[in-house]
Amino acid sequence: MILKTLFNPTSKTLLFSFLLLSVYLQSNAQEKKTAGNPVFQGWYADPEGTIFGKKYWIYPTFSAPYSKQVFFDAFSSPDLVNWTKHNRILDTASVKWAKRAMWAPSIIEKDKKYYLFFGANDIQSDKESGGIGVAVASKPEGPYEDYLGKPLVDKFHNGAQPIDQFVFKDKGEYYLIYGGWRHCNIAHLKKDFTGFIPFKDGNIFKEITPDNYVEGPFMFEKEGKYYFMWSEGGWTGPNYSVAYAIADSPFGPFKRIGKILQQNPEIATGAGHHSVIHDPKSKDWYIVYHRRPLGEKDGNSRVTCIDKMYFDEQGFISPVIITNEGVEKSSIK
Template sequence: MFRNSCYVFVILLILQACSRSSHQQGTKKTTSGNPIAEGWYADPEGAIFGNKYWVYPTYSAPYKDQVFFDAFSSPDLVNWTKHNRILDTVNVKWAKRAVWAPAIVAKGGKYYLFFGANDIQNNEQQGGIGVAVADNPAGPFIDYLGKPLIDKFYNGAQPIDQFVFHDKDGQYYIIYGGWRHCNIAKLKDDFTGLIPYADGTTFKEITPKGYVEGPFMFIKDGRYYFMWSEGGWTGPNYSVAYAIADSPFGPFERVGKILQQDSTIATGAGHHSVIHNTKKDKWFIVYHRRPLGETNGNHRVTCIDEMLFDEKGFIKPVKMTHIGVKALAIK
């Protein structure tokens, strides 16, 4: 009798599990969840190409293992597809390690991926900011120049953390820099080099107070919003601040922080980018953060939350969530 009861009990458990699994499979995912992908990823660059959202992060690992990029695409911000090794240093002969912080631009039917490599510490070491090109946003990307685009320190800025900004007059700029200095330089139309300014200089420093690294710029209502990361990337105080100006050259007066750690959610929130769905006029901040309890500097995950503005155009403090954002198609 006891044995038969056990059999019945086990069968009931199996039936419950099957029912639960069936219910879960039939439940449609309605929010992105944070993080948006499994694995350690940081420094995400968000973009929209065609009818898909794209996120290009750093593979967050020891520098010797950071030799490739993965990418993620989604039609709705909720369901993400992983694209493996869209760029690998086997296709960039001068890049050996510490390949990070990708920035991407679509132009003339091509996709240009700007990246930092080798974490150079002085002008004698090989490395800096490079460019790769592909016919598809999912790659494969190959080295475009055969050498770095920027391989020296100018105005004290380490050549890392590049962002490519497309101004309303059509000019492309590269905005970059670590070690608490940020430069802006004009890109040639084909991205093969830089164009000197009228005064003969090539690099103009636009470093705002508090700047450490991770610059990002966008235009809203005719004004230039300049954002950056502050604090140390391995610590809990990593955060994002911003300024507003009437020109991409500033002057940029710091407004304040809009993203920082939350003791109930995560620490080390920073190195972000912004996605603007112009059809729906929705703004999203894509960033990395460190899950609570994680002490390894490379244990960072890529997340997305909505970014809102007040009636004066100032960015409201971003509330980090585990839920993420609701589904939203491009059009």
């Protein structure tokens, strides 16, 4: 009966059409040259991009009401185009002191372990419980477990809310750069990430806040210069953006140069809270950021995107052109 149905004239046409569609879809998938923006589906923000081994990784905030931000997902790709989701690499079941608002993960590899720094609870004063924590795993995709059993930073120092953490390695030393509420601190991490090493003046938290800083710090070194980047504007508004400064030291002083990432009202709004990916063996630089699709009014309607980042002959960052196409395939060299 089945064979008779398949080979009647009408079924032949349907079967042939199905086969053509299948071949087309397979061919189209194989020929996919760019990821498109967003690079993966779902509401995700504050993405930190990095490289582990031969894969690109993105660790974002799950963009939802604070009470639902109780876990992190991660995404990996061999080529920037095809992404694999790793579900719930860390959640509040593993971090007893974290209750909500798990934000802006930052990750670093050390001694074959992966340390995930994150914010939780959105504390508004020193009387509340929460701040910046650390989780650890033996693989980039986890599962991660609470490393300290308590926050690493649980108070306001120099006016900086303990959120939006970034871990920066420089000349074998590790630093925590963080801060909301328009203040940014840098602190020298102990080798085991259990606390901090005081600076020569006895202080632990050194403020490095540049003009217009709001949140979302990120730093990288290029040709002996330190590029410090941050987000400006309100995260729920269309004018959320990224600016930067350059200094000879990770401690600054950082004098604001200008914006390099912002909305294009024909493509998306609220482009901000970014990170940078660079394979040292490649000339390509990528900026990973979130933005709000056109027509979306909900503050949590944020998606993760990647576009190319370029430098001019003087080493200044050129304004980023945000696109719908995204970046082309590129494997780790």
